[in-house]
Amino acid sequence: MLKVGITGGIGTGKSIVCNLFAVLGIPVYNADIRAKALVVANQTLKNEIIAAFGAAAYLANGSYNRAHISAIVFNDPPALAMLNKIIHPFVFQDFDDWCKIHQQAAYVVKEAALMIESGSHLQNDYNILVAAPLAQRLINIAKRDGLLPAQIDKIMANQLPESEKVPFADFIIHNDESHSLIEQVLAIHHQLLNQ
Numbered sequence: 423m424l425k426v427g428i429t430g431g432i433g434t435g436k437s438i439v440c441n442l443f444a445v446l447g448i449p450v451y452n453a454d455i456r457a458k459a460l461v462v463a464n465q466t467l468k469n470e471i472i473a474a475f476g477a478a479a480y481l482a483n484g485s486y487n488r489a490h491i492s493a494i495v496f497n498d499p500p501a502l503a504m505l506n507k508i509i510h511p512f513v514f515q516d517f518d519d520w521c522k523i524h525q526q527a528a529y530v531v532k533e534a535a536l537m538i539e540s541g542s543h544l545q546n547d548y549n550i551l552v553a554a555p556l557a558q559r560l561i562n563i564a565k566r567d568g569l570l571p572a573q574i575d576k577i578m579a580n581q582l583p584e585s586e587k588v589p590f591a592d593f594i595i596h597n598d599e600s601h602s603l604i605e606q607v608l609a610i611h612h613q614l615l616n617q
Contacts, residue, residue: 449530451520456513470508538582560574593610
């Protein structure tokens with residue numbers, strides 16, 4: 423079974439691309455969704471987050487205090503790096519466990535925004551970068567998340583620029599309205615099946 427990573431900056435269309443692979447019957451692991459689940463479900467991870475960020479990291483009902491943590495880390499790059507250093511190993515292990523369930527698949531896909539930044543691209547046999555023009559990304563983010571420009575700028579500042587991700591990509595999918603996403607995904611799908 424091959425492990426294929428899909429990454430790209432915020433608003434590039436990673437989830438749309440992953441949905442196309444899912445339609446083709448390929449198992450898809452979303453690292454960001456799993457991280458959000460793990461910070462609540464994994465007691466060891468919770469303890470590490472509390473040790474680093476204090477009891478206010480969780481609400482009285484045990485749920486993750488995302489607003490509190492976000493207010494800290496998005497204004498403090500070292501704090502964000504610390505949070506990622508705590509969470510990423512748990513996501514790496516979760517992905518490995520998930521792969522065992524899907525070992526009969528020809529390949530699996532892992533979607534992660536910070537794949538290269540976290541080093542998880544090294545776990546993969548192939549990596550796909552979803553690229554999109556900045557103007558299109560801003561439109562996508564505004565439609566999906568309703569974020570203010572300053573909030574978008576902070577998120578983008580914590581991600582590698584697209585040009586720095588290109589050298590790590592085995593395939594690049596262009597989400598720019600002049601290339602068919604379906605055709606690009608199908609072409610990569612057939613190449614992966616023939617490995």
